[in-house]
Amino acid sequence: MKKNAILIDDERLARNELKKMLALHPEIEVVGEAANADEGLRLINEMNPDLILLDVQMPVKTGFDLLEQLEKLPTVIFTTAYDEYAIRAFEVNALDYLLKPIDPKRLSDAVQKFLAIDEKEMMFSENRSELRLSLSESDQVFVKDGEKCWFVKLAEIRLFESVGNYARVFFGPNKPLILKSLNSLEERLDPRTFFRANRKHIVNLRMIEKVEPFFNGGLLLEIKGGEKIEVSRRQAVRFKEMMSL
Numbered sequence: 001m002k003k004n005a006i007l008i009d010d011e012r013l014a015r016n017e018l019k020k021m022l023a024l025h026p027e028i029e030v031v032g033e034a035a036n037a038d039e040g041l042r043l044i045n046e047m048n049p050d051l052i053l054l055d056v057q058m059p060v061k062t063g064f065d066l067l068e069q070l071e072k073l074p075t076v077i078f079t080t081a082y083d084e085y086a087i088r089a090f091e092v093n094a095l096d097y098l099l100k101p102i103d104p105k106r107l108s109d110a111v112q113k114f115l116a117i118d119e120k121e122m123m124f125s126e127n128r129s130e131l132r133l134s135l136s137e138s139d140q141v142f143v144k145d146g147e148k149c150w151f152v153k154l155a156e157i158r159l160f161e162s163v164g165n166y167a168r169v170f171f172g173p174n175k176p177l178i179l180k181s182l183n184s185l186e187e188r189l190d191p192r193t194f195f196r197a198n199r200k201h202i203v204n205l206r207m208i209e210k211v212e213p214f215f216n217g218g219l220l221l222e223i224k225g226g227e228k229i230e231v232s233r234r235q236a237v238r239f240k241e242m243m244s245l
Helices: 012-022 037-047 063-068 086-091 104-127 182-188 233-243
Strands: 003-008 028-034 051-054 075-080 096-099 140-145 148-153 159-163 166-170 194-196 201-204 208-213 219-223 228-231
Touching (some): 003 012, 063 075, 228 233
Antiparallel strands (some): 194 201
16 A cells, blocks of 8 residues: 655755655655645645655745645655754654655665555554554543553543653643654544643643633643643644534
C-alpha cells in the first residue's frame, strides 16, 4: 500500500529534485506540493499525508511555525540548507534531518526508515488489535512511572499532556510520565469523554470547570486541578459543536 507524501519548500527546483529522487521509491506517492507554510497547512489538512518533507526557512513562516499549527503530526523529514536547526528538529520528533543539496543515499535511508517504522506499527496494531479497543471512563488503567505504580479509573484522569515521545497523566496530585504518544492514546480514549484540545493536550470533558473566549478565536479551559488549557481555533469549533444542544 502506497504512502502519501507532501513536499513543502519555497524553492521549486528543490521540490523538483525531491520528486525525482522519490520517484525511485514506488512505495511513496507525492500527492501535493506547497511553496510556503500556509499552503502546506491547507494541503496537510485536506490530504492527511503519511509523510511530509519540510524545509525550515521559508518566507513569512518557518517549517517549525507550520508544525505548531497542526493538531496531529504526520511523520516529518526536514530538508534544509541550515544545520543549526537539527536539535530543534528532533525535539519535535522529526524522523530525519537532511541537508541540501540532498544526497540521494541519505534520502533513501530516511525513506526506508519511515517504511520500516510504519510496517512495525501495522504489525503491532494487527497483533494487538484486541487490546486496542476503546476504553470507557469506567475502565481502570495501570500507570507506572519509575518505581511508582497506580491503578486508576479513566474518569479520574483530568488531562493528558504530550512530552516528546511520552505523555504526562494528571490525576489527583499525581503527574506521572508514560511511554505513549498522545495520538495513540487518542485512538483508544472515548471521544465523548476525552477531547483533543490542541497538539499537546487531551482533556477530560467532565473535569472542565470554566470555559472562556481566548486569543484568535480559540478557547481557554480551566480544569479541576487548576490547569488552564488553550483550545486551538480549529478545535474550538468542534468543541462548541459537541457541547451545544
